[in-house]
Amino acid sequence: MIGPVDSSQVPRFAGPATFARLPRLDQVPSADIAVLGVPFDAGVSYRPGARFAPAAVREASRLLRPYNPALDTAPFEQAQVVDAGDIACNPFNIGEAIGTIQEQATELLNTGARLLTIGGDHTIALPLLRAVAAQHGPVALLHFDAHLDTWDTYFGEPYTHGTPFRRAVEEGILDTSAVSHVGTRGPLYGRADLDEDTRLGFGIVTSADVMRQGVDAVVEALRARIGDRPLYVSVDIDVLDPAHAPGTGTPEAGGMTSRELLEILRGLAGSNLVSADVVEVAPAYDHAELTSIAASHVAYDLITLLAMGKP
Ligand code: MN
Ligand code: MN
Numbered sequence: 001m002i003g004p005v006d007s008s009q010v011p012r013f014a015g016p017a018t019f020a021r022l023p024r025l026d027q028v029p030s031a032d033i034a035v036l037g038v039p040f041d042a043g044v045s046y047r048p049g050a051r052f053a054p055a056a057v058r059e060a061s062r063l064l065r066p067y068n069p070a071l072d073t074a075p076f077e078q079a080q081v082v083d084a085g086d087i088a089c090n091p092f093n094i095g096e097a098i099g100t101i102q103e104q105a106t107e108l109l110n111t112g113a114r115l116l117t118i119g120g121d122h123t124i125a126l127p128l129l130r131a132v133a134a135q136h137g138p139v140a141l142l143h144f145d146a147h148l149d150t151w152d153t154y155f156g157e158p159y160t161h162g163t164p165f166r167r168a169v170e171e172g173i174l175d176t177s178a179v180s181h182v183g184t185r186g187p188l189y190g191r192a193d194l195d196e197d198t199r200l201g202f203g204i205v206t207s208a209d210v211m212r213q214g215v216d217a218v219v220e221a222l223r224a225r226i227g228d229r230p231l232y233v234s235v236d237i238d239v240l241d242p243a244h245a246p247g248t249g250t251p252e253a254g255g256m257t258s259r260e261l262l263e264i265l266r267g268l269a270g271s272n273l274v275s276a277d278v279v280e281v282a283p284a285y286d287h288a289e290l291t292s293i294a295a296s297h298v299a300y301d302l303i304t305l306l307a308m309g310k311p
Contacts, residue, residue: 018083019057020035020061020062020296020300024084032080033079033116034114035083035118035303039053039089042094050119051091057281057292071301073307075300078310081303088100098123098124105131106131110135119281122162123161124164126159129164129168130171132275133174136274139229140178141180141233142222142231143179144183145238145239146255147184149162151166165179177225180205181203182239185252185254186254203225207256215264218267223268228272232275233265233273233302234276237279237280240257240258241257242255244257244290246291248291258298265302273306
C-alpha cells in the first residue's frame with residue numbers, strides 16, 4: 001500500500017492537497033477505496049456554495065492521522081486509499097451533470113474501487129446510487145440528514161437536492177425494506193410529507209430519538225433493519241446541529257452532535273458498506289473550518305468502515 005505523506009518528514013501544512021495527503025489515483029497500480037470530489041451545487045434550494053466543498057474538506061483533512069483508535073484500524077494500511085480528484089460536471093445543466101457523475105462513478109466502481117464521495121449538494125446522491133445499484137442491485141440506504149429529501153419537485157423540477165431519494169425509490173435502485181433517515185428535524189410543508197415518505201418505505205430516527213434513545217439503541221435498531229444487505233451511507237452534513245456544522249445550505253436547529261454521528265457510524269462496523277458520500281458542506285458559511293473538519297472526520301470514519309470490510 002502507498003500511504004499518506006509522512007508527517008514526520010513533510011509538515012501537515014505542506015505537501016500534497018489530496019484528501020488526508022493520500023496518493024492520487026494515477027500514482028498507484030490499483031485502488032480499493034477512492035475519495036472522489038463532486039463540486040456540483042446547481043440543485044440547491046437555499047444557500048449555494050457546496051461546489052467549493054471538495055477543496056475545503058481536503059484542506060481540513062490535512063490533520064487526519066493514519067490510525068483510527070475507535071475502530072482499532074489503520075485504514076490506509078488495510079486498503080489502498082487514493083484521491084481520485086474531482087468530476088468536472090456542467091454547472092448550468094443539471095441533467096447533463098447527473099449523467100456525467102453516473103458515468104464517471106461507474107467507471108471508478110468498475111475498476112474494483114469503492115467510493116467515498118465528497119459533494120456537492122445532495123442531488124449527486126441519485127447518480128451515485130444508480131452507479132452502485134448497477135453493481136450490487138438495489139441497496140439498503142442509511143440517510144443522515146435534517147431533511148427527508150423525498151419531496152417530489154421544486155418549481156416543477158424533479159432533479160434537485162431535495163428530491164434524490166424519491167427518484168431513487170421510483171427507479172427501483174433502493175431496497176425499500178431497509179431504507180432509513182437518521183437525524184431528521186425541523187418544520188415541514190405538511191403532515192403529508194411524512195405520510196408520503198412512509199409510503200415510499202422509509203423509516204425515521206429523528207434527531208430527538210437519537211438524544212432520547214441514545215446511540216447504542218439507535219445503532220441496534222438500524223443494524224437489525226440493514227442486516228447483511230449491500231449498504232450505501234449518505235451523510236448530509238446538515239444532520240449536525242448548526243453549532244457543529246454552520247457551513248451548510250439549509251441549516252436547522254436541534255441537530256445531532258458530531259460525537260453522536262461519528263459513534264453511530266462506528267456502530268456500523270462489520271456491515272456490508274459498498275460506498276458512501278458526505279454532502280452539503282458550504283464553505284462560505286463556515287467558521288474556523290468547523291464544518292469541513294467535521295466532514296473530514298465523517299469521511300475518515302466511513303473510509304475506515306470501507307477498509308475494514310475490504311473484500
Ligand atoms: Mn439536509
Ligand atoms: Mn440532503
